[in-house]
Amino acid sequence: MTKINLDQNKCIGCNTCVLMDPETFEMDTTIYKAKVKKQPEVITDIIKSAVEACPVGAITIEQ
Numbered sequence: 001m002t003k004i005n006l007d008q009n010k011c012i013g014c015n016t017c018v019l020m021d022p023e024t025f026e027m028d029t030t031i032y033k034a035k036v037k038k039q040p041e042v043i044t045d046i047i048k049s050a051v052e053a054c055p056v057g058a059i060t061i062e063q
């Protein structure tokens with residue numbers, strides 16, 4: 001099963017992934033770290049772009 005992992009220990013709260021794909025990612029404003037809002041059924045190009053755009057490599061896709 002496909003799963004997106006977001007390592008909050010690495011996340012610096014830049015908000016890039018949230019802006020790029022607000023359906024999949026959201027900001028936890030209590031700690032200013034992003035989290036997965038909804039696990040997607042398929043990995044879209046937008047999700048792949050968000051993974052690549054993360055400046056600290058906090059998001060990974062488990063296939």
Ligand code: SF4
Pocket residue numbers: 006010011012013014015016017018033034053054055056057058059
């Ligand atoms: S792009 Fe990376 S560092 Fe920026 S909010 Fe998302 S997970 Fe955190």
